Amino acid sequence: MEGELSGVPEDEDAHSSSAGPQRDSILAAVDYVEVEPGGEVIDDKEFDIPQVDTPPTLESILNETDDEDESFIPEDASLLNLETIDTYSCDTSSLASSDSGDRTHLKRKKRLQDAFSRHGSVMRHSLLKGISAQILSAAEKVDAGLPTAIAVSNLIAVGTSHGLALIFDPNQALRLCLGNTAVGAQYGAISALSINNDCSRLLCGFAKGQITMWDLASGKLLRSISDAHPPGTAILHIKFTDDPTLAICNDSGGSVFELTFKRVMGVRTCESRCLFSGSKGEVCCIEPLHAKPDLKEHPITQYSLLAMASLTKILVIGLKPALKVWMTFPYGRMDPSSVPLLAWYFTAVQNVVNPMLAFCRGDAVHFLLVKRDESGAIHVSKQKQLHLHYDIINFTWMNSRTVVLLDSAEKLHVIDRHSQEELETIEISEFQLVYNSSHFKSLATGGNVSQALALVGEKACYQSICSYGGQIFYLGTKSVHVMLLRSWRERVNHLLKQEHFTEALALAWSFYEGKAKAVVGLSADVSKRKGVVGDQMVEILFQFADRALKKCPEQGKIQVMEQHFQDMVPVIVDYCLLLQHTDLLFNQLYDKFSENSVAKGIFLECLETYILRDQLVGLTPQVMKDLLIHFQDRNMMDSVEACIVHMDVTSLDIQQIVLMCWENHLYDAMIYVYNSGMNDFISPMEKLFKVIAPPLSAGKSLTDEHVVMGNKLLVYISCCLAGRAYPIGDILDDLVTQVKHQVFEFLIRLHSPEALPNEEVYPYVRTLLHFDTREFLNVLALTFEDFKNDKQAVEYQQRIVDILLKVMVENSDFTPSQVGCLFTFLARQLAKPDNTLFVNRVLFDQVLEFLCSPDDDSRHSERQQVLLELLQAGGIVQFDENRLIFLAEKAKFHQICEFMYERKHQYDKIIDCYLQDPVRKEEVFNYIHNILSIPGYSTEEKMSLWNKAMHHMEDLVSLNPCKAADMVAIHFSEQLETVITKIQDPFLLFQFLRSFLNPRGRGCAAEDGGSIKPQLGRGPRNIRHLRPDLGAPCADCGWRGTGGSAESRGAHLGRPREDPGSGRDKGCRRPGARPGDRGRRCLGAPEREQTGLPSEAEAVPATLGPTRRVQKRFRKSGEASRLQPRAGAAQGKPRLPRAQHQRESGEEG
Structure with a gap:
């Protein structure tokens, strides 16, 4: 190697x-x-490599x-x-x-x-x-x-x-x-x-x-x-x-x-x-x-x-x-x-x-x-x-x-x-x-x-x-x-070459915010990065505006031109606002778009979105003027009002805007301009009161426009007293207390600035009370909640209460309902544990006399309802209860009497309240059943009511024989003979017995749609001898009585035996039946859907409500109640309800 x-x-x-x-x-x-x-160099001629000149x-x-x-x-x-x-x-x-x-x-x-x-x-x-x-x-x-x-x-x-x-x-x-x-x-x-x-x-x-x-x-x-x-x-x-x-x-x-x-x-x-x-x-x-x-x-x-x-x-x-x-x-x-x-x-x-x-x-x-x-x-x-x-x-x-x-x-x-x-x-x-x-x-x-x-x-x-x-x-x-x-600028320019201006701006904005990916060529310093990219985006915006105007279709429908600019102008506005270049937007760019009327209109209309989002709070005077003219010309005054209440109006011509708002009924905008432009919270109320007060004081009906103004006035007063700006936002912290005091002082003025000689005192409170008593008092109630820790506000509370009493009690222009609203309001305030108000008790007595006046039969139900609300709101503590009962009885305020008797646990007297009330008299059966059935009442209370019901038995039967029969079957079955002796009228006795013995056979089913319990099979021994045929089941409906022969079973409700001539069963001959109705439910049968007197498990409450409410609903079963004597029944004492009775078994009670 x-x-x-x-x-x-x-x-x-x-x-x-x-x-x-x-x-x-x-x-x-x-x-x-x-x-x-000396190094080896390629010989171009040897290898015949072509030469490149440059x-x-x-x-x-x-x-x-x-x-x-x-x-x-x-x-x-x-x-x-x-x-x-x-x-x-x-x-x-x-x-x-x-x-x-x-x-x-x-x-x-x-x-x-x-x-x-x-x-x-x-x-x-x-x-x-x-x-x-x-x-x-x-x-x-x-x-x-x-x-x-x-x-x-x-x-x-x-x-x-x-x-x-x-x-x-x-x-x-x-x-x-x-x-x-x-x-x-x-x-x-x-x-x-x-x-x-x-x-x-x-x-x-x-x-x-x-x-x-x-x-x-x-x-x-x-x-x-x-x-x-x-x-x-x-x-x-x-x-x-x-x-x-x-x-x-x-x-x-x-x-x-x-x-x-x-x-x-x-x-x-x-x-x-x-x-x-x-x-x-x-x-x-x-x-x-x-x-x-x-x-x-x-x-x-x-x-x-x-x-x-x-x-x-x-x-x-x-x-x-x-x-x-x-x-x-x-x-x-x-x-x-x-x-x-x-x-x-x-x-x-x-x-x-x-x-x-x-x-x-x-x-x-x-x-x-x-x-x-x-x-x-x-x-x-x-x-x-x-x-x-x-x-x-x-x-x-x-x-x-x-x-x-x-x-x-x-x-x-x-x-x-x-x-x-x-x-x-x-x-x-x-x-x-x-x-x-x-x-x-x-x-x-x-x-x-x-x-x-x-x-x-x-x-x-x-x-x-x-x-x-x-x-x-x-x-x-x-x-x-x-x-x-590519560098960031290259990427942007690449899109611009293809005239993808929207995408180029979006990409540049991602560089500006530091959210872009694969960034090359930008400084890591945030301020430098934003400066460089921001300048580039401004150049793109100008290019985009020029292209929008240059590429605009010169001919064709106006909708085509509008769509052209709607695709471009809002994008330009959006990025100008993101870059915070409003000077550029409302000067150079706006001047460009003003050259084309369609582009100018689209520009002005697209500003609304940003104004409503609070992204744009100020316009130059020229743009604001053009905006108002444009919207007025197109009857878009709602948009004008929506924009004004979101804008800073201090740099605008306030008097011109107020005049325009008033002429076009833009009350929200007018109030906002007065408040935010001049810190004036009183003038808007004066202008509105001048319009709605005259027809109210003259007793004339209000127009729809007057109603709108009155409602806005109430909301405005409520906002001012709560420290909220109208219609949106909050009042500046250093102005909140001042505004509350100014508004209170305005409301309790003795006279208006331009009062006529015949003007009544406290015109503003009087006007609001006439306009909507209940809502005005609700505004005051909410305000009182916020004023608990303000000593001066407590003084205002007492002053305004005194004025309310003076205006309403000493004046006959107000209805019992309006007077009742006032005293209900006072009763609630007085009932609060931290109450500091003082109201002369004599005034409550005067109101009681006024509401219970026997000489005035007009608005009887309205007076009674007002007094009932007053009592339920805590006003009961302001009255002598015995005198209240006396006046209520005298005025025939039966619901008031019921309310008072309920407080005193005199449940037996409530029976008289129901029987004497033509509107609610039939509810007496539910009431009696509830008291006798629902746990929580003493034996003495139940006995007194039981005796009272027995005493009024004939009245109850005359009221509704079917419901009376149901009630007797449940609560008075052991004293049936006594019940019969209480019914002196022979015809009433006949109706009672017929309903008692045959509740479905004589129209009770139809009458008893509002009865209080499913109908019961009658089972007491002391009535069996009156109808020995009961107890056999109907061949059609399956209803079973307590006895009887097969012959009597066939006679249930006229049920025939088989017709010897035809050899066919003709079905149950109940009243109203048609031929061939065999198999349909017999009206004599106890239907589960029908309701009668409830058992102890399902007591139906009386309509009024002071009585104790039902704990559980009665189970809708096919079983009827059977009666069980309580201790002492053998001595002749009345019997209270107990367990169920199985009608299928024919078992005796």
């Missing part, structure tokens, strides 16, 4: 012979690389207008005839590329529309025309063969299938041609290339396993290495490390070797060491960690890390100071044809910069963060993963946030690593990308490789894609292409 003699490393020699430019980027390097005197610089090419819309056409069309170029090299193009051919019109990029609309064009594509043309020329003229590999540093090296290495400078001029076709015939195609950091050395790996090193300054061959790895295998990868004397190679046997270059006594040598044997698992991808010059001192660089990917796992090893494996990461099942990929990048995680290794295979990308701890140990931690829906064949870091992936369908995917969002998709199949399949199959040495490695090689393109200085170079079979991230 070459280099067995030990010696000093070759560092000095390597550096001393370097004459190449030291630059960070191809774009930055625009000067020619000087050729060292070779274009790479920078100029990359800055050319985008070539996306044109196909690649070489300068010399004859160069496309490549049929006889290669006679012994293998095809290097992919299946996806080979079918593209020499198409005249190729669609360069097919982007996803959604990503494009959000991010614009992120990547810029350029064709390196000079290099592409010279590759084709070399293939044609000197039989250089097709391109097979590319390496880029400050120079561009392209290897060919005939063993030549073409070196181009940054201006795309051919600098060197290394090797010749004879060498190519011996060594085969160049399969791998690598340029060292200082661009002084080039390593070439060949398909037959040979390795050569060239001096890029002189073009001299420095080393030819044939024994660095086992013979018969192709070089798949060869990589310089950051140490110029150390390189790594990977062959088609899957082995990895370390190459150490030395120079001993002028003799260059190379020592080889096997790092990984292919017998342990074939490695098909290697990647040493390279650090930029500013990161050379990073502590992790001293380990000279190398990442290797085999078909089953990845390894991270350190070559220095001694060989050590730092990490092994096996991956699970993968598609065997998928390509393993590795890529390093230094990135900041938690403000600490460390290298991150990206590993891809199949559709997954793993990110591994490599850190060194204080002890010197290397730790590798997994970061967020990417899971994609396509097979990845190349991975490239653009920066720490943006990566570019190439899938097996030859589509580029630009991905934001943090959000995992796909920013752009570009199809590059027209590049006719070179693939390394033949080298992975080692065809040049007989194909002695494993089947697994050959399968991976189908998609391998390691040597045809490389990145340098933020650019990605793609080697095609006939051309070289560059992709790089």
